[in-house]
Amino acid sequence: MNTLAEENYLKSIYHLSLNAESVSTNQMAALLNTKASSVTDMLKKLAEKELINYTPYQGVTLTAPGEKIAINIIRKHRLWEFFLVEKLNFKWDEVHEMAEEMEHISSNELIDRLDKFMGFPKYDPHGDPIPDCDGKFKTHDLKPVSAIDVNAGGVICGVRDHSPAFLQYLEKQGLTIGKQICVTDIIEFDRSMVLKMENKTVQISREVANNLLITL
Amino acid sequence: MNTLAEENYLKSIYHLSLNAESVSTNQMAALLNTKASSVTDMLKKLAEKELINYTPYQGVTLTAPGEKIAINIIRKHRLWEFFLVEKLNFKWDEVHEMAEEMEHISSNELIDRLDKFMGFPKYDPHGDPIPDCDGKFKTHDLKPVSAIDVNAGGVICGVRDHSPAFLQYLEKQGLTIGKQICVTDIIEFDRSMVLKMENKTVQISREVANNLLITL
DNA sequence: TAAAAAATTTAGACAAACCTAAATATTTTA
């Protein structure tokens, strides 16, 4: 099928496309921890296979077949993360690197059975939606905590930053998926936010508030 | 750590070493579906890393570190096969290729937790022993059915041939791991064997008898 | 035990996926 490198490039293009019309060479190089010239080489190869639309200097978008492959990789990534947390008791900050490897196991039959084995979960441990075997999924409508006002609140349903450092911090504060929060104050000096939770109050920086997502 | 190709070579050397003092270049080329010259290149590389003992023209053996790596790959292979059969309901003839990929997932913590999740199984779906996290395992003392006499018998505990064709054939005849059998007759003409099982009788060729293993 | 046959290694290439440095195109800014 496709090589591991090709799969990682397609997945990166998909992720970066969520925040912009088209994706630039440098964006990809930064995300993939590689050099712009290496990205250009791969873009030519993916364009040759008609998995991306590529015009030199103008950035790239996925074609329909390219997007299908990208979504399938993401499906595998998230299902394996769910497995690692729910069945093998890993913490949500420990699973990403393992899933980066496991997402390349090729069998679709395997992943469909894994999906069934776990009861067709809809969201991964970080709150991200898991595409079904046809690539369909719905995102709930999320807002960063930083975007809501005093006395408003909601349920924590996702994170923007998936780094272990951030996830560990949230865990320690009890700010995990499914928790109800309410903003009780915004400190004028640095715009940090005071959150009321079921049985305690925590104060988070603007930076943290930007990366913590809730549903209203 | 080691590349996927290196791991596959080490594993092959381990498997071939079970039937001979040292392993030849051509044996490896046949098993790995590659050319002898490619094998020579890799042997130099593995010798450089001190994972094998290699004298040109004289074949190879694993060093202690090389064997440790090989056994760990085999541990992963067999645990994933067990998972696929016991948890995802694959048949024993369907899992080998998937496990060939999964055995290269690098995390040992993952495999140790998988082991625990499944209750520390001792044998894989084909009857092969699963090394524990220290690389230790014991093989039960097996004989091919072809080596036993009329009126002798035992319990099916392994296979020598892991091909889907052979495994499917055994499945169809009910000759699966754990079944009790007894040799009731050996046909003089072609030395095929008649086996009595719990509630039926089957006749198998010499070829099949050579590849079916039992404990006495 | 010397030739023939077989096994193995060496030499020289190639594709994939990277890299650095140089060239070129695009965008920003004065």
Added chain:
DNA sequence: TAAAATATTTAGGTTTGTCTAAATTTTTTA
């Protein structure tokens, strides 16, 4: 709107793991 700055591509290499063809070593056989 022309420099300057930035982004991207091209040119030329490297490493890994493969290949074919040729050379060499070992084993078999007559």
